[in-house]
Amino acid sequence: MNESLPFSAILDSSVVIAAFGGRFEENSRICAEFVSKMRAERRRLWIAAPTLAEINARPFPTPIVEGIAVVSFDRPAALILAEKMPHECVRQFRDEGGAPMSYYKFDSLIVACGLRCKAECLVSLDERQRHRSERAGLKAFHPSELADRQRSLPFNEEPMLKSVP
Amino acid sequence: MGASPNKPTDFFVEMKGEKSSDVVTPQTVDGAALLQIAAGYVDFMQALARGEGEELAFTGIEIRSGSVCVASNPSSTRLAREYADRTAGYLEGVEEPPRGLESRTHNLGLAVKAAGLGKLIYVNVAGWRRPVRIPETKAPEVFWELTSFRATPIRAGGKEPRVRFESVTDGEFSLRADAEIARKLGGLLYQEVEVTANVLRDADGAIRAGRVEDAIPLAEGDPIAAWREWLQQAAPRWADVDDIEKELGRRDE
Numbered sequence: 001m002n003e004s005l006p007f008s009a010i011l012d013s014s015v016v017i018a019a020f021g022g023r024f025e026e027n028s029r030i031c032a033e034f035v036s037k038m039r040a041e042r043r044r045l046w047i048a049a050p051t052l053a054e055i056n057a058r059p060f061p062t063p064i065v066e067g068i069a070v071v072s073f074d075r076p077a078a079l080i081l082a083e084k085m086p087h088e089c090v091r092q093f094r095d096e097g098g099a100p101m102s103y104y105k106f107d108s109l110i111v112a113c114g115l116r117c118k119a120e121c122l123v124s125l126d127e128r129q130r131h132r133s134e135r136a137g138l139k140a141f142h143p144s145e146l147a148d149r150q151r152s153l154p155f156n157e158e159p160m161l162k163s164v165p
Numbered sequence: 166m167g168a169s170p171n172k173p174t175d176f177f178v179e180m181k182g183e184k185s186s187d188v189v190t191p192q193t194v195d196g197a198a199l200l201q202i203a204a205g206y207v208d209f210m211q212a213l214a215r216g217e218g219e220e221l222a223f224t225g226i227e228i229r230s231g232s233v234c235v236a237s238n239p240s241s242t243r244l245a246r247e248y249a250d251r252t253a254g255y256l257e258g259v260e261e262p263p264r265g266l267e268s269r270t271h272n273l274g275l276a277v278k279a280a281g282l283g284k285l286i287y288v289n290v291a292g293w294r295r296p297v298r299i300p301e302t303k304a305p306e307v308f309w310e311l312t313s314f315r316a317t318p319i320r321a322g323g324k325e326p327r328v329r330f331e332s333v334t335d336g337e338f339s340l341r342a343d344a345e346i347a348r349k350l351g352g353l354l355y356q357e358v359e360v361t362a363n364v365l366r367d368a369d370g371a372i373r374a375g376r377v378e379d380a381i382p383l384a385e386g387d388p389i390a391a392w393r394e395w396l397q398q399a400a401p402r403w404a405d406v407d408d409i410e411k412e413l414g415r416r417d418e
Contacts, residue, residue, distance in 0.1 A: 008333075014409045020389070020396040021403045044333070054413065057399035063391035064359045066383050071334070074312040076370040103414040104355060117334050126415055 005037060005146055008044040010071070010114035012124035013051040013106070015143060017035065027125055034143035039067055046071045048113035054106045056143060071117040073109055081112035084136040097128055114138045121146075176223065176239045176249070177204040178278060178297075179287040181232030187283040194233040198280045203235035205273040206288060206297075209255075209266065210248035210291070216263055217323040219244055239290070246290040247320065247329050251339055253288060253297050259365055260374045263325060274299045293337070311378070313361045318380075321351040328377060330360070338372040344378050358382050 011019070019031035038045055045068045052062065052070070062070055071077075085108040093104040107126075111133045114122050121139040121144065124130050130140035180199050182189050207223050214221035222240040229236055239245035243367045255270050256277065262270045275300050277286055286297040316332035322394040326347035331337045340362055342350065350358070359382075363377035384391065396403065 001190045013413060014415075016392075016399075017396070017403050017406075017409050020392045021406075021409075025407075025411070032389075039389060055396075055400050055403065057396075061398040062399075063388065063395050064381050064384055065386070065388035065391045066357070068388045068392055069359075070313075072312050072314065075308060075310045075366060079370070100414050126410055129415075148202060 005041055006120035008046065008117075008119045008139075009038065009121050009123045009146070010046040010110065010117065010119040011035075011051070012110060012126065012129055013054045014050055014125040015123050016047055017055055018125065026101060030144045030147060031125070032120055033148060034147040037147055042067065044069070044119075046114065046117050047118050048110040049073050050106055050109035050113065054110075071113045073113055074116070077109075077112045077116035080115045081108060084115065085111065085132075093132055108136075112148055113137050175242050175291040176207075176245050177227075177229065177234040177236035177289045178206050179232050179234045179289055181285050181287070183283045183285050189233050189235055189284065191228060191230050195280065198276070199233060199235060201276045202273070202280065202286060202297075203237075205276050206249070206252060206270070207237065209246065209252045209273055212266055212269060213251060213263065214244060215249045216265065221245060221248060223343050234289070240290045243319070246293050246337065247339060249288045249290050250293075250295060250337070253295050253367075254373050257298055257367075257373070258300060259367075309363050309365055309375075311361070311363050313359060315357055316360050317357050318350040318354050321347045321354065335372050338364075338375075340372075340375045340377045342377040346380055350380055353380070353382055356382065361378070 014027075015031045015034075015072065018028045019035045023026060047062075047068065048072050049070055049072050073095075074138055090101070090104050090108050093107070094101050097104065107129050111122060111129075112131070113134065115138050119138070122130065122133040123141055123143050124133070125142065130142070133140035169309070177257070180189050180194060180202075211221050211223075220240065221244050223237040224240075225236075225238050227236040228234070252273075254260050255266070256274050269310055280286060287294055288297055314332060314334055316330040316335070318328050318330055319327040319337075321327070321342070326342050326344050327339050328342050328347055328350045329337065329339045358380045360377060361379040362375050362377045364372045367373050403412075
């Protein structure tokens with residue numbers, strides 16, 4: 001078992017694009033490596049439904065496959081968002097970061113989905129998004145931090161996927 | 166008759182004080198009220214099981230301190246948990262009980278109410294625990310929610326078909342299903358599936374009732390390759406993007 005990997009992680013939009021997008025620049029390589037290691041260890045990967053909107057996907061049905069699942073932004077997620085990242089908080093993010101409000105809204109929705117599905121961490125290429133995630137109570141890492149087998153991180157123990165044959 | 170000291174009892178009905186000043190002990194408990202609730206609860210679960218062609222026996226009895234618990238050994242922990250959960254749901258009024266169990270629902274509700282103000286009742290099965298609440302009036306705010314999630318069916322069947330699921334995100338819960346979906350899920354037991362369902366949640370977000378609208382088994386093959394193919398089809402513009410963060414609007418420069 002790879003002790004440096006979390007038992008579950010939610011992928012930020014940038015990581016989804018980099019890992020599955022197929023461009024072979026450095027970030028894509030790191031993200032693809034992280035995703036491959038997670039699956040090799042049968043760890044669960046989540047993709048927030050708002051990520052599908054953020055990357056402006058056409059209406060192709062998402063794959064329904066083992067170990068990589070879409071987490072809905074549902075009523076519990078909305079309550080988490082309201083509690084952990086209320087509108088004033090999102091506006092503060094905007095004021096601090098300067099990017100368009102919609103970007104911070106997507107980020108907040110993704111973190112709320114991560115908390116809702118009890119992911120152990122968010123994996124993001126964006127340092128500011130990782131910081132915001134930590135502020136909301138969800139650990140966050142750059143994929144290179146997790147793909148490094150030499151590093152030991154204090155993740156909580158969680159049962160392995162029951163569906164894995 | 167006491168339970169074997171070597172075998173902890175898996176099922177128990179527990180009464181405790183709502184506040185620290187309302188301590189309930191074996192010496193002070195209203196024994197008749199607690200026994201009536203425990204007996205009524207077991208009777209209800211057994212009637213539910215019989216109605217679905219299942220057998221659920223309870224053997225032994227044990228009174229425990231702490232709060233005060235009446236415990237017994239179910240013949241099946243899995244079934245006991247499912248029926249204990251559903252019984253609490255019928256008592257809460259989130260769903261109508263099956264035909265023939267209306268009077269039992271009423272009587273057990275009265276027994277729980279008779280426990281009195283300041284007393285909380287919990288039902289416990291092998292580490293699983295749920296409060297048993299009888300609302301004074303039907304909850305005015307009932308939110309049904311259409312959602313999709315990953316879950317593993319662990320039982321499917323019954324005269325009025327139901328499927329029992331467990332999931333990483335929502336724990337264990339039962340949903341109604343039409344016969345076709347119940348049959349389909351009966352062939353997919355202990356395998357994770359993608360479920361679309363109308364669900365009703367309690368104030369804590371736990372699923373208390375609902376109906377399966379669709380269930381899709383996981384596709385065979387390499388999950389990473391499937392997502393790569395999906396991204397190429399669904400969002401091909403990203404293949405030409407050099408700076409993902411900038412394109413997402415995260416960097417202005």
